[in-house]
Amino acid sequence: MAERFDLQGRHGKSRVRVSRVWRRPAAAGGHLFVEWSVAVSVVSDCLPSYTSDDNSAIVATDSIKNTVYVKAKECTEVVSMEEFAVILGRHFTSVYPQVSEATVTITERPWERVLVDGKPHSHGFKLGSEKHSTEVIVKKSGSLLINSGIQGYSLLKTTQSGFEGFVRDRYTLLPETKERIVATEVTAWWRYPFEHVSQLPSKPFCFTQRYQDLKKVLADTFFGPPDVGVYSPSVQNTLYLMGREVLTRFPDIASIQLRMPNLHFLPVNLSGKENPGLVKFADDVYMPTDEPHGTIEATLTRANSKL
């Protein structure tokens, strides 16, 4: 008898790029504009399409792609990325009996309103750097998982950082220091507390506002007060303080995952037989590097969380 196999498949469409404009009058704040890259992946009961030539249960990935544009068109009111992802996830899991679950991932291209002579422009945007993403999983029952994140958030400070007291053995060359540049490119992911579509907040845009607030908490904790800063004894400690501050400020966030590569700025000392002490490092000239870099990451979860 032929061997039997379990098969767990999923299918969808990735990198579906969509932009949406909401044309508000200038007096109401001007146009809103987003550019999203959407990935949809559905868990669908279409086993015969894998094991035979029967495609009758397949929702074509081309139709999945089209749905992204249809739903964008239907969003006549402003929606955040997270809300749009829930709309898509709800659509696939409610319209198609064979679809039990949908994962919708969206990454936003960070178009930011320009300022002209210090005034927000009503319809002009420029590209920023760090990116906002979300991953939403919707089940047929309406149960939900919403994780959102930030990528490519580059932060640097020129002082108030050191690294001392680490293991010294026969492999150690790194001198201890109380003075260095610290630079990183933060990746963070956090989970929202809504576990069912019925719990979603009705206030539009709250996810977008939360992203902005969270980004500010991360940066403010990294930098410290504008005039004096705050001393960082290690990237590990700074990462912990950033995560702790997020969980303290936002009680509805149960957990945050932070990845903070340590992008080294190496002291430049140049010396040769002919030119002894050509360049002597005095906390002034550095060689910026990104390879190799330290990898520091941690997840902070509330001790009483049920996660």
Ligand SMILES: O=c1[nH]c(=O)c2[nH]c(=O)[nH]c2[nH]1
């Ligand atoms: O903040 C730091 N953490 C480390 O773990 C480490 N390791 C290293 O070489 N430099 C640093 N800096």
